[in-house]
Amino acid sequence: MTALLEVRDVAVSFGGVRALDGVTFALQVGELLGLIGPNGAGKTTALRAITGTVRPDRGTVTLEGLELTRLPVHRRVRAGLGMSQQLVRPFRAMTAIENVMLAAGTAKTHAPFGALLKRDRGPEREKALAHLETVGIAEAAESAPDSLPLGTLKRLEMARALALEPKVLLLDEPLAGLNHVEARRLADTIVELNRGGVSIVLIEHNLGEVMRVCSRLVVLDNGRVLGDGAPEAVMADPAVRTAYLGAGAGVEAGHA
Amino acid sequence: MEYEITLMTLAGIAVIAALGLNLITGFCGQISLGHAAFYGAGAYGAAMLTTNGVSFWLALPAGALVAGALGLVVGLASLRVRHDFLAITTMGVGFLFIGVVRQQDALGGEMGIYAIPDPGLGRLGYMVLVVVLAGLVAAFSLYLKRSWMGFAFDAIADDEDTALMVGIDVARYKLAAFAMGTAIAGVAGVLYAHEIKYIGPDSFGFPESIAMLAMVAVGGIGSVGGVAFAAVVMTVLPHWLQVVAEYKLLLYGALLFAVMRFSPGGLAGLVRSWRTRAGGFRIAATGKVEP
Numbered sequence: 001m002t003a004l005l006e007v008r009d010v011a012v013s014f015g016g017v018r019a020l021d022g023v024t025f026a027l028q029v030g031e032l033l034g035l036i037g038p039n040g041a042g043k044t045t046a047l048r049a050i051t052g053t054v055r056p057d058r059g060t061v062t063l064e065g066l067e068l069t070r071l072p073v074h075r076r077v078r079a080g081l082g083m084s085q086q087l088v089r090p091f092r093a094m095t096a097i098e099n100v101m102l103a104a105g106t107a108k109t110h111a112p113f114g115a116l117l118k119r120d121r122g123p124e125r126e127k128a129l130a131h132l133e134t135v136g137i138a139e140a141a142e143s144a145p146d147s148l149p150l151g152t153l154k155r156l157e158m159a160r161a162l163a164l165e166p167k168v169l170l171l172d173e174p175l176a177g178l179n180h181v182e183a184r185r186l187a188d189t190i191v192e193l194n195r196g197g198v199s200i201v202l203i204e205h206n207l208g209e210v211m212r213v214c215s216r217l218v219v220l221d222n223g224r225v226l227g228d229g230a231p232e233a234v235m236a237d238p239a240v241r242t243a244y245l246g247a248g249a250g251v252e253a254g255h256a
Numbered sequence: 257m258e259y260e261i262t263l264m265t266l267a268g269i270a271v272i273a274a275l276g277l278n279l280i281t282g283f284c285g286q287i288s289l290g291h292a293a294f295y296g297a298g299a300y301g302a303a304m305l306t307t308n309g310v311s312f313w314l315a316l317p318a319g320a321l322v323a324g325a326l327g328l329v330v331g332l333a334s335l336r337v338r339h340d341f342l343a344i345t346t347m348g349v350g351f352l353f354i355g356v357v358r359q360q361d362a363l364g365g366e367m368g369i370y371a372i373p374d375p376g377l378g379r380l381g382y383m384v385l386v387v388v389l390a391g392l393v394a395a396f397s398l399y400l401k402r403s404w405m406g407f408a409f410d411a412i413a414d415d416e417d418t419a420l421m422v423g424i425d426v427a428r429y430k431l432a433a434f435a436m437g438t439a440i441a442g443v444a445g446v447l448y449a450h451e452i453k454y455i456g457p458d459s460f461g462f463p464e465s466i467a468m469l470a471m472v473a474v475g476g477i478g479s480v481g482g483v484a485f486a487a488v489v490m491t492v493l494p495h496w497l498q499v500v501a502e503y504k505l506l507l508y509g510a511l512l513f514a515v516m517r518f519s520p521g522g523l524a525g526l527v528r529s530w531r532t533r534a535g536g537f538r539i540a541a542t543g544k545v546e547p
């Protein structure tokens with residue numbers, strides 16, 4: 001059986017810095033995969049190599065057997081990737097709901113002159129509101145992004161990715177900026193989405209939630225894959241404990 | 257009356273040209289300092305036809321086509337550059353256009369093209385044609401703004417990288433903006449050539465490009481009503497005040513800078529913030545400007 005998303009031997013460098021050094025992992029259909037590792041391990045860079053925002057020096061990325069490596073970002077998104085970024089990037093001149101509506105309208109924005117002939121935004125508004133409700137920020141729908149706190153913007157970022165109705169949802173620290181209760185609730189939402197059929201790669205520093213919701217973990221350190229497998233097994237690996245948590249630390253150590 | 261008709265005609269032509277630039281700069285967020293080149297391309301293209309006996313009604317769409325085709329080429333070249341560099345590239349296109357026109361005997365060289373035939377509509381009839389076309393361009397702009405194309409333009413003007421992340425083919429949309437905006441400038445050029453009956457390289461130089469950009473900025477980047485209003489005022493003013501005519505480039509250049517620096521929303525932005533303060537209701541900020 002071929003994986004839904006396959007990252008094979010991807011290397012990325014920024015100037016002299018080797019951010020990824022031959023990373024290989026795969027996401028199976030229906031999985032909720034946790035991608036973890038210390039600060040600067042290369043997690044964000046790995047997702048950016050998948051979406052095409054950074055160009056790898058070598059390696060390939062395939063989605064459902066389709067080679068993405070040479071496709072531009074928007075084509076990869078249309079092939080089925082949706083990403084919620086670590087550093088939020090809302091369209092600041094739009095309201096929160098308009099941000100999500102635009103993503104919900106990919107069928108209408110496909111080609112410029114086709115888009116010129118379409119005006120109705122009603123169905124997209126309804127869908128967008130549903131996505132905002134899913135992530136629990138429907139009350140912020142008509143607000144300008146600049147007036148919203150980080151926790152809300154992180155969830156807006158996730159709602160916008162959801163609106164793309166992706167086959168693979170890439171989430172880069174969606175729980176950052178949320179308090180304990182909100183984080184737990186959003187983690188539950190992520191599980192529900194996953195049960196609803198969306199395959200997910202989740203980058204998260206909140207290890208408690210990661211251990212609770214993920215079915216498998218991939219650990220990155222220094223641009224290399226250090227561990228890959230069932231959460232308990234991976235976290236029990238001495239190499240992972242040493243590199244990631246510091247010698248002797250337990251999973252309960254929480255924030256890395 | 258003759259004088260008012262002439263002014264009104266010229267103002268209508270400026271509205272068309274400025275609204276064309278507004279599609280590119282206001283809606284899609286791509287600065288252009290060479291819009292007069294496309295205005296000129298339309299003028300020269302049509303004048304070449306009508307002075308050789310072709311009907312004005314054929315020359316009008318032909319001028320739009322020539323300008324739009326040139327706009328598409330410049331758009332393609334500009335895909336690789338961003339913001340500041342786009343300003344320099346488009347400025348270069350403006351100078352290149354003038355340089356080429358000066359060297360071409362076929363285009364009248366330094367002397368330009370004169371004795372451009374009258375379309376035969378009469379002074380008033382021609383003014384009506386210009387005003388109707390200006391109205392159509394304004395209506396089209398308003399329509400576009402509310403279409404999904406306008407929605408995608410909003411995203412590109414706001415943040416290109418994020419637009420890609422929601423599946424928007426940024427390059428194609430930019431090309432569409434350039435093609436449409438420059439074709440509209442071409443229409444304005446055709447109308448100008450057949451109003452003045454003479455065109456030369458100096459009719460479409462850098463000062464004209466700056467004046468058009470100033471109209472868009474002063475009116476309020478992206479605001480159709482604001483840009484049309486600014487285009488009318490800034491066209492009429494030099495005819496009424498000799499000083500404005502003499503120092504046009506300096507004045508409009510300074511105005512452009514002042515707006516970018518102190519009121520990036522232009523007149524439309526000022527009106528919006530007055531209303532907000534007076535009425536006490538909040539309106540989300542629109543339109544981001546790259547100074």
Ligand SMILES: Nc1ncnc2c1ncn2[C@@H]1O[C@H](COP(=O)(O)OP(=O)(O)OP(=O)(O)O)[C@@H](O)[C@H]1O
Nearest residue numbers: 014017019037038039040041042043044045046086
């Ligand atoms: N655009 C960039 N230019 C230069 N260096 C970069 C760039 N992006 C990332 N890096 C470097 O690449 C390495 C990996 O960074 P990355 O952001 O992928 O780490 P991360 O695992 O996501 O970390 P964090 O947990 O802090 O988000 C780091 O050393 C970082 O400084």
Ligand SMILES: [Mg+2]
Nearest residue numbers: 043044045086
């Ligand atoms: Mg990161």
